[in-house]
Amino acid sequence: MAFLTLESLTKTFGNQTTIHGIDLAVERGEFISFLGPSGCGKTTTLRMIAGFETPTSGTIKIDGKDVTDLRPNQRNIGMVFQAYALFPNMTVADNIAFGLKVAKKSSAEITKRVKEMLELIKLPDVGARYPYQLSGGQQQRVALARALAIQPKILLLDEPLSALDAKIRISLREEIRAVQRALGITTIYVTHDQEEALSMSDRICVMNDGRIEQLGTPFEIYNYPTTRFVASFVGTLNILNGQVLDSTSGRLGIDDQEIFTARELGGASTGDTLSLALRPEALSIGHANGGSNNLNGTIDEVHFLGSVVRIRVRFGSNIVSLDTFNRPHSAPPERGQPVTVNFTREDILVLDRPAI
Amino acid sequence: MAQTTVEIAPSKPRALPLTWLGVVPFMIFALMFLILPAGYLIIGAFQTPDGSFTLQNIANLNQPTIIKAYRLSIAISAASAFGGALLGFLLAYAVVLGNLPRWIRPTMMTFSGVASNFAGVPLAFAFLATLGRSGLVTALITSIFGINIYRYGFNLLSFAGLTITYLYFQIPLMILIMTPAIDGLKREWREASAILGASTWQYWRMIAFPILWPSLLGSFLLLFANAFGAIATAYALTGSSLNIITILLFAQIRGDVLHDPHLGYALALGMILITGLSNGAYIWLRSRSERWVR
Amino acid sequence: MRARIGPWIAIIVGMIYFLVPLIATFEFSLRMKRGEYSFEAYRIVLGDPNFQASFTYSALIAVAAIIFGVLLVVPTAYVVQLKLPRLRPLVEFITLLPLVIPAIVLVFGYLRMYNSSSWIPLTNSVRGTDFLLTCAYVTLALPYMYRAVDTGLRAIDVRTLTEAAQSLGSSWPRILFQVILPNVRVAVLSGAFLTFAIVIGEFTMASLLNRPAFGPYLQLIGANRAYEPAALAIIAFIITWACMGLIQLFGGGRQNAARR
Numbered sequence: 001m002a003f004l005t006l007e008s009l010t011k012t013f014g015n016q017t018t019i020h021g022i023d024l025a026v027e028r029g030e031f032i033s034f035l036g037p038s039g040c041g042k043t044t045t046l047r048m049i050a051g052f053e054t055p056t057s058g059t060i061k062i063d064g065k066d067v068t069d070l071r072p073n074q075r076n077i078g079m080v081f082q083a084y085a086l087f088p089n090m091t092v093a094d095n096i097a098f099g100l101k102v103a104k105k106s107s108a109e110i111t112k113r114v115k116e117m118l119e120l121i122k123l124p125d126v127g128a129r130y131p132y133q134l135s136g137g138q139q140q141r142v143a144l145a146r147a148l149a150i151q152p153k154i155l156l157l158d159e160p161l162s163a164l165d166a167k168i169r170i171s172l173r174e175e176i177r178a179v180q181r182a183l184g185i186t187t188i189y190v191t192h193d194q195e196e197a198l199s200m201s202d203r204i205c206v207m208n209d210g211r212i213e214q215l216g217t218p219f220e221i222y223n224y225p226t227t228r229f230v231a232s233f234v235g236t237l238n239i240l241n242g243q244v245l246d247s248t249s250g251r252l253g254i255d256d257q258e259i260f261t262a263r264e265l266g267g268a269s270t271g272d273t274l275s276l277a278l279r280p281e282a283l284s285i286g287h288a289n290g291g292s293n294n295l296n297g298t299i300d301e302v303h304f305l306g307s308v309v310r311i312r313v314r315f316g317s318n319i320v321s322l323d324t325f326n327r328p329h330s331a332p333p334e335r336g337q338p339v340t341v342n343f344t345r346e347d348i349l350v351l352d353r354p355a356i
Numbered sequence: 357m358a359q360t361t362v363e364i365a366p367s368k369p370r371a372l373p374l375t376w377l378g379v380v381p382f383m384i385f386a387l388m389f390l391i392l393p394a395g396y397l398i399i400g401a402f403q404t405p406d407g408s409f410t411l412q413n414i415a416n417l418n419q420p421t422i423i424k425a426y427r428l429s430i431a432i433s434a435a436s437a438f439g440g441a442l443l444g445f446l447l448a449y450a451v452v453l454g455n456l457p458r459w460i461r462p463t464m465m466t467f468s469g470v471a472s473n474f475a476g477v478p479l480a481f482a483f484l485a486t487l488g489r490s491g492l493v494t495a496l497i498t499s500i501f502g503i504n505i506y507r508y509g510f511n512l513l514s515f516a517g518l519t520i521t522y523l524y525f526q527i528p529l530m531i532l533i534m535t536p537a538i539d540g541l542k543r544e545w546r547e548a549s550a551i552l553g554a555s556t557w558q559y560w561r562m563i564a565f566p567i568l569w570p571s572l573l574g575s576f577l578l579l580f581a582n583a584f585g586a587i588a589t590a591y592a593l594t595g596s597s598l599n600i601i602t603i604l605l606f607a608q609i610r611g612d613v614l615h616d617p618h619l620g621y622a623l624a625l626g627m628i629l630i631t632g633l634s635n636g637a638y639i640w641l642r643s644r645s646e647r648w649v650r
Numbered sequence: 651m652r653a654r655i656g657p658w659i660a661i662i663v664g665m666i667y668f669l670v671p672l673i674a675t676f677e678f679s680l681r682m683k684r685g686e687y688s689f690e691a692y693r694i695v696l697g698d699p700n701f702q703a704s705f706t707y708s709a710l711i712a713v714a715a716i717i718f719g720v721l722l723v724v725p726t727a728y729v730v731q732l733k734l735p736r737l738r739p740l741v742e743f744i745t746l747l748p749l750v751i752p753a754i755v756l757v758f759g760y761l762r763m764y765n766s767s768s769w770i771p772l773t774n775s776v777r778g779t780d781f782l783l784t785c786a787y788v789t790l791a792l793p794y795m796y797r798a799v800d801t802g803l804r805a806i807d808v809r810t811l812t813e814a815a816q817s818l819g820s821s822w823p824r825i826l827f828q829v830i831l832p833n834v835r836v837a838v839l840s841g842a843f844l845t846f847a848i849v850i851g852e853f854t855m856a857s858l859l860n861r862p863a864f865g866p867y868l869q870l871i872g873a874n875r876a877y878e879p880a881a882l883a884i885i886a887f888i889i890t891w892a893c894m895g896l897i898q899l900f901g902g903g904r905q906n907a908a909r910r
Contacts, residue, residue: 050547050551051550051551052547052550071550072547072550072551073550073551073552073553073554073555074553075551076553077551078551079547079548079551081544081547081548082544084542084544085542085544085545085547085548086548087545087548087549087562087563088567089563089566089567090563098549098552098554098562099552099553099554102549102552102553102554102558103553143548146548146552147551147552150552150553375729375733375734377725377729377822378725378726378728378729378730378733378734379726379729379730379734379737381722381725381726382722382723382725382726382741382744385722385785385788386744386747388785389756389760389785389786389788389789390744390747390748390751390756390789391744391747392759392763393756393758393759393760393762393763394747394751394755394756394759396759396762396763397755397758397759397762400762443664446660447660447661447664449657449660450656450657450658450660450661451657451661453657454654454656454657454658454660454661455654455657456657456658456661460661464661466894466895466898467668469894469897469898470887470890470891470894471668473844473847473848473890473893473894474886474887474890476851476852476853476865476868477851477853477865477868477869477872477886478851478868478882478883478886478887479883480872481675481868481872481879481880481882481883482671482672482674482675482880482883482887483671484872484879484880485671485674485675485677485678485679485879485880485883486670486671486674486675491674491678492670492673492674492677492678493670493674523667524667524668524671527664527667528668578749581749581750581752582749584752585751585752585753585754585755587753587754587853587854588852588853588854588865588869591853591869592853592868592869592872592873595873602752602754602854605754605755605758606754606854606858609754609757609758609761609858610858617762620758624755624758624759627752627754627755628750628751628752628755631750631751631752632750635750
């Protein structure tokens with residue numbers, strides 16, 4: 001039995017429905033990310049779990065207990081907010097102790113727990129400081145400690161790294177994950193950053209327009225997106241429009257060139273337009289990796305990114321990006337140069353049909 | 357003066373005159389119309405008419421009339437500041453956090469801007485027309501409840517009456533000051549405290565109130581000084597019959613009562629001391645309670 | 651979120667407290683003619699030459715105080731912001747002094763310092779006293795005027811504007827009057843209307859300096875008449891409202907833009 005379950009959770013503001021009947025089961029100790037663009041409903045869902053928003057219908061169960069109608073302060077949930085949620089009038093130690101004080105724990109127990117928490121976040125000496133004396137990254141670590149101090153059943157993180165700069169984001173996300181593993185706490189992590197979701201999660205729940213688009217491991221989500229939305233939102237996938245020429249043999253037309261898929265195009269009939277996804281790392285220039293699909297195009301743009309060179313190639317109306325490693329002894333190709341892009345049949349992902 | 361400076365410092369031909377232009381007139385003005393006049397009174401309070409040092413003027417304040425006047429002034433100022441701060445805070449809270457319809461907030465703010473400046477003589481007229489002996493509300497209470505409030509000891513020209521009148525500008529002033537402060541309470545603080553198990557009351561006691569405390573205290577003291585120095589409303593309501601310190605000093609300046617300017621200086625010194633001390637206390641308390649502010 | 655009853659009660663009680671005196675005053679002001687409501691009190695007040703004279707006088711002093719105040723405050727706030735930030739605490743302290751020292755104490759000091767037997771006998775002549783009253787009003791409005799201008803200057807990037815103008819070869823007065831002042835026009839205007847609202851009915855200073863201003867006129871009418879004061883209170887309220895309305899009108903758009 002799942003530890004946290006959402007059953008046909010729906011939220012309506014006025015006459016606008018923002019969450020359309022979400023069903024989700026989270027296992028004990030699992031780290032699950034809600035990934036999606038702003039306004040997709042991920043934060044609203046999180047806030048319903050926390051109790052800040054009341055669902056219009058549906059139920060939320062934690063550890064088998066229905067908490068849908070409980071107030072936030074009765075749910076025993078830990079939460080880390082986007083930023084600036086530390087109480088500015090309290091020291092770091094008092095911030096961490098807050099939940100314990102409210103729960104009327106003994107002062108000896110509080111002192112001990114605060115010390116443990118400060119060690120857990122590797123900031124053992126900042127207890128007497130005020131939040132403003134800490135860096136943003138340190139503040140978020142304290143916020144994590146404060147959320148965990150009450151030994152919550154579930155930890156919710158609402159874009160906790162989005163206000164920090166890039167380097168700290170990476171080190172902190174590793175730290176959050178390590179703490180989560182060490183405590184084995186069931187965690188929901190809201191983010192719009194696909195890299196964060198991919199690197200941290202056990203499973204990712206990609207959301208769009210108040211619905212779950214796809215639920216799966218980072219590997220599944222990245223390699224086998226099931227919808228065009230997931231494909232375009234997760235990773236920099238190339239999306240091509242292909243015309244079905246022969247569904248049984250998987251023959252597709254990309255403008256005036258032809259490629260083949262590995263499998264039959266079941267259900268599609270000749271003349272249909274399909275969305276095809278190609279990952280940048282699956283593509284290569286020339287015939288080097290021996291894939292059976294070749295597309296001829298011209299180089300549209302070359303971005304030198306250091307160890308990787310990202311090249312954009314245009315075939316008629318379609319554009320793809322591909323990555324090559326930097327080779328110090330050979331100059332990258334130039335704009336306008338004609339090239340052949342090679343990939344295997346298996347690399348083509350057929351997505352749902354485009355809306356148009 | 358500026359001209360000669362230009363010639364002396366040709367390397368910075370335009371910077372100096374502007375700096376002078378910005379600061380010197382302002383400082384001269386502050387000296388002439390704020391610091392010296394106040395200083396003149398303060399020094400005068402310790403001088404005999406022929407200019408030698410004395411404490412006699414201060415000692416002369418110890419007269420029943422003057423002591424009573426200070427007391428009444430402080431009482432009215434404290435009561436109206438306390439009432440204004442409390443009610444203004446509640447209204448500001450309701451406006452910001454009460455989930456009221458959107459139009460209420462701008463309406464309230466504009467109205468507060470008007471009402472906080474609607475003091476002085478016209479305010480006295482308005483309250484005479486409302487709660488005076490033949491005021492509308494007085495008449496309404498008489499006809500509805502059959503009670504003449506004046507027969508039960510109410511008097512607009514009294515501590516209670518003046519306090520109620522002063523509240524008319526004190527409450528809006530408080531609303532204007534507190535609304536931004538309450539706006540400054542972040543939603544995340546309330547939510548973080550709730551998710552950590554705190555009740556609304558605990559949130560207010562442990563987080564919101566300590567954060568707002570300096571603004572609350574500062575506003576109270578500002579309201580206090582605001583009422584303490586006020587005279588026009590009281591004077592228009594009561595003529596010179598109400599014995600508050602501003603009216604006493606007013607009469608003293610006019611030369612109606614006491615013919616000793618040095619006693620006037622001492623009266624003024626007392627007023628500066630009271631408002632100055634309350635502001636000093638505010639600055640001190642603020643620096644203590646705001647250690648956590650950048 | 652739940653709609654709660656408490657805030658509604660607070661707002662409604664507040665509105666009653668604020669509106670009832672206005673309604674009562676208005677009703678009272680209409681009762682001059684026996685047995686019927688009329689605008690007789692307003693007709694008498696507005697037709698009173700003393701009303702017109704004292705109002706004009708106070709309006710003129712207010713305008714003078716506004717101009718003087720702007721000329722005093724804008725360069726100071728500008729220089730403090732750009733050149734001498736060290737002076738900020740001192741200047742801010744000075745601008746807050748008028749909130750600490752009661753007006754009646756200040757004017758008492760003026761009367762002693764600038765009387766006929768002093769070095770600067772301003773009170774000897776009518777012009778001198780008018781000047782003194784103007785300065786007194788500048789002082790009264792100083793906290794509000796300085797605040798408004800300082801906030802306005804913070805909202806624009808003074809340094810960049812100044813450097814841009816300098817690089818184009820502008821002289822200092824030009825920068826101040828043609829670059830900075832237009833950019834803080836909104837702030838200056840709201841300071842100006844606030845000054846006007848504070849000063850127009852001011853009683854204590856005008857009365858003690860013996861000038862025929864609107865405040866003392868109001869007081870005199872209040873002491874001698876029954877219905878006219880109510881009419882005057884309504885007129886004064888409308889004037890205050892107009893000043894605040896104008897502040898909103900000029901400042902509203904920009905404030906909202908800044909908030910977003």
